[in-house]
Amino acid sequence: MNKKSIEPLYLLLLIVTFLLMGISLYLIFIVTPTERTMGEVQKIFYFHVPSAWTAFLAFFIVCIASIVFLKTGDAKWDKLAGSSAEIGILFTTLVLITGPLWAKPVWHVYWTWDARLTTSFILWLIYIAYLMLRSYTADSERGARFAAVFGIIGFIDVPIVYMSIRWWRTLHPSPVMAGNEGSGLAPEMVRTLMVSLVTFTFLFCILLMFRYKVAMLKSTVDYIKSKMDS
Amino acid sequence: MGNLGFLFTAYSVVWVALFIYLVSLAKKITSLSREVDMLKQKAEKSE
Structure with a gap:
């Protein structure tokens, strides 16, 4: 392009x-009507869940791009993985901020080490470590390969985060969609959530395109500089 | 802080974070594009 x-x-x-x-x-x-039990604060849900979805999508792209990079050795995939990881961390950070802001008035604590919250925090730490690994091994083919392997292994935590509220008893609410019998949302709430999910997906696409462009421009600058030096 | 306060804070954090990140990326693109053009001109002159 x-x-x-x-x-x-x-x-x-x-x-x-x-x-x-x-x-x-x-x-x-x-x-969308206000939720009966929690009141207005429940509306955080419409940004909290899409932020989590976007983070999962971003880390999925890190995983796929890393696999393709390891197969082809094409640096473009490595740059795509790095760009997507940065955005994934941004959205995971938003999940970890909006979650406690929602939790405080409902659970009366900002944070508790339950399975969903802990695995989400671990996910954030994994990709922080991934970006640190990338920055310490910049411009190295071997470093990029290490990072790719890390990016693929790190993705294992995503299904664990998703399934944590099904596998363990947690303070975090049970899944409201595709959950147990009796769980569910009012149709207006589902529609709003779907629109928010689409919005955040578009937002993710824009941010990824911008971040990828930055990565490509940086590599062009480095390439020209190395040519001029030699 | 009441319910509305938490709601307002959560939405503000999301908006501000996304806005700052988007603006920082746009700024980086502009400055790097300039640097690429400048380096290309420099390289052409030296050839």
Whole structure:
């Protein structure tokens, strides 16, 4: 994709994302009813869950890109993995901030070491370590391979985080979708959640495109500098 | 802090974090694009 063809795509994605964000906020605060037990604070759910979904998607891309990098040796996949990991950490951080803000008025504590919260925190630490590994071994083929292996192994925690509320008794609420009998959301809440999920997916695409472009430009700068030095 | 306070704080944190990250990426793209152009010109002159 050349420079001229990618800019209208950025613009289009930005416009669509801003429109979707507006629709999401309208649905969250105007249309969707307030939850009976928790009250207004339950509306954090519509940003908390999509943030977690986006983080999972980002780490899934890290895993796939790392596998392709190990197979092909093409540095573009390594850059894609690194870019996606950074965004995944951003969204995991948002999950770890919005979660306690929701927990405090409902559970009366900001944090508790239950299975869902602990595995989410471990996920955050894994990818922080992944980025640290990348930065300490910058521009090294071997370092990139180590990071790729780490990125693939680290992804094992994602299904554990997802399944933790099914496998263990936790303070965290049971799954509201695809959960046990009796669990579930009102149709208006499901619709709002779906719109929020789509919005955050678009947002993720934009951030990934921007971050990947930064990685490519950095490597171009390094390449030209090395050519000039030699 | 009441229910609305927690709600407001959570949404503010998300918006501010995403905005700062997006702006920082846009700034990096601009400065790196400039650097690439400058280095290319420098390389052309030296050839």
